[in-house]
Amino acid sequence: MSLALLLATELAVDVEAGHETYGLSAPGRFVPTVTALGVEHVPLPSLTRSWDPRRDLRGVRELVQALRRLRPDVLHTHNPKTGVIGRVAGRLLGVPVVVNTCHGLWASPSDRLRRRLPVYTAEVVASWFSHAELFQNATDRQTLTPWLRAGRSEVVGNGTDLVRFRHSPDERRRLRAELGVADDTVVVGGVGRMVAEKGIREFLATADRLTAAHGDDVAFVWVGPDDPDKPDAWAVAGTGVRFLGERSDMPAVYSALDVFVLPSYREGFSRSAMEAAACRTAMVLSDIRGCREVGVDGTHLLLSPPGDADALTDRVGRLVADADLRTRLARAAEQRAHAEFDQRRIAARSLTTYADVARRRGLGWTEVRP
Incomplete structure (x- = not known):
């Protein structure tokens, strides 16, 4: 669902820039919307939104198998669970560029410690496995900044499709x-x-x-x-x-x-x-x-x-x-x-981040701009 409802514009920009683009998620009725963009959908049946230890373990296996088969140059993770699992798996499997976007921490500084501790710990540990952390709002970045690697995170904001969303x-x-x-x-x-x-x-x-x-x-x-x-x-x-x-x-x-x-x-x-x-x-x-x-x-x-x-x-x-x-x-x-709030500007920022990481790591490719 997130691929179609939250990331459609970003995926479209990737495709328009000439990149071979895959969307990895649980299957569902939104898959045709994703594939219509020119994105190849890779189903991960067990990697659903809710947390379930046994199902999540199967989801990890499905993700590892998919990454080994695809051998992507870039892995961009989103959402809490897939963001944590994806960053760790991608880095351990040697994906050259691993980037995560934080769409909102599932805890705030005003929450009780028993809620904040597991959320913050998971996000911080997972961030150590990525090459760049993108945040949609400054508050979330500020909350985690003491534990994030210096120079590896930034606030990019968020946007929407301003061509489609107009008053009529x-x-x-x-x-x-x-x-x-x-x-x-x-x-x-x-x-x-x-x-x-x-x-x-x-x-x-x-x-x-x-x-x-x-x-x-x-x-x-x-x-x-x-x-x-x-x-x-x-x-x-x-x-x-x-x-x-x-x-x-x-x-x-x-x-x-x-x-x-x-x-x-x-x-x-x-x-x-x-x-x-x-x-x-x-x-x-x-x-x-x-x-x-x-x-x-x-x-x-x-x-x-x-x-x-x-x-x-x-x-x-x-x-x-x-x-x-x-x-x-x-x-x-x-x-x-x-x-x-132009979503295409946000999507272009992702492509720039991939290029920046590639350049920093001395990879053979650095131009992934639209």
């Missing part, structure tokens, strides 16, 4: 007609997996309270997949929130929303928020690292403390009641997105 009045009308909502109904939406860490509980509580206060003048929707691997997956049936499932027309979804809400507990650098911003949608985001980087509170968006349904209801309620505020924030966020 026509798509707004089409999707709102599909949903059966009136032109003057304020549509509030969340996007993401239906799990507690995405703030689904707070979103549902906010929806209940504001629907009771505003009636048919407001409608709430949630877009995204179930996550059967997560024990805290939530169902929204009977809550008054319309669950739209996965959608392939996400630019239309953002265009149709009046307010985008991301009450997540942790983010690396929220892609969905950048997409919403690019589509000129007013936003309420959690006041956490990975969301604060998207914009300034009160200028581009509103921030709300994570896990606080009362605060979330207050922020969303302000936007529901104030059309002028929605318009001002949405336009400012759109301008910031087009100035700062």
